[in-house]
Amino acid sequence: MTQPAISPALPADWRDFFALTKPRVMSLVIFTGLCGLLAAPGSLHPVLAFTAILCIAVGAGGAAALNQWWEADLDAGMKRTAQRPLPAGRMDRESARDFGFGLSGAAVAIMGLAIGWLPAAILALSIFYYSWIYTVWLKPRTPQNIVIGGGAGAFPPLIGWVAVTGDITLMPVLLFLIIFMWTPPHFWALALFVKTDYAKVGIPMMPVVAGEKSTRRQILAYTVLLVPLSVVPWFIGGTGMIYGVSALVLGGVFIVLSTEVGLRSSVPDDAMKPEKRLFAFSILYLFILFAMLVADRFATIYGWQA
């Protein structure tokens, strides 16, 4: 028996494939998708509901893998991302590409066959939106990249909702718009305290291009737009008071925190506490808002509110 003369390259560890799907981002995707699915009028068999959420999550994982395949060089230049499987050299690029396309294709096909072709088409659009329109096209070109990229993260509740109802109405579009408007203040708060990394690899993040002052004003502007928008589902009668009041209270806190960020300017060696606080709250905001949307729906079903 002969031993191989040269040891072949090690195949990538399965954990690195898993890391390629950005599991932490996926948890928010699963949560908002599930909320859209639970808040929608109508019902879906639990097996089919599980399948729909699985497809949304796997689709998001596929898009994340494609994003990292495309951005491996950029990721290598940033401290936050240098240890991802591709820039760290633990996986070859072709594997990441094939994995990304494979997951995306499988997610769309299963969604189409098991749930319906409308949610499958929106899922395909969201994957294309994130991995091409955002990653390849807009991210390196415009400082508004996050505003447009926010659209990719806004798809899950829309898909979850449409998986139940089978058609697109105003309510799921409103959920889409809420996440869309939420993304800029959420992300720019982060970008304010990690901006050095993006500048190094030439990605035009808002604080780098337009300056800190303008970014701060825009954070405030998007928050001021977000809060009334978040109450619209209540005004049009799509939800009850539980959601409406929660949206108002949460929105009030969001505006207070972003006003603080919007009207200050950092000093050298600033600890950036208000920005970090706004970033942390923005995540909590979205979780509670969507949880309240579901709570509101169940309260109505069980007759606890009109």
Added chain:
Amino acid sequence: MIDDPRTHDLELFRARQKSRNRVLGSILGALAVLFFAISIVKISNQSHKKAEAAAAMAGQH
């Protein structure tokens, strides 16, 4: 021979392959179960609809 790098690399290679195969195997197994469950749900949904339609027809007569 334990210190022979070729043997050592091959062992690592096989171990890596094995863990990948295990994970892939469980995913495929889980998918098979899921597809079976989806099929059962879809078939029973269809027969429910048929039964409802038949009941509605019977109600009209």
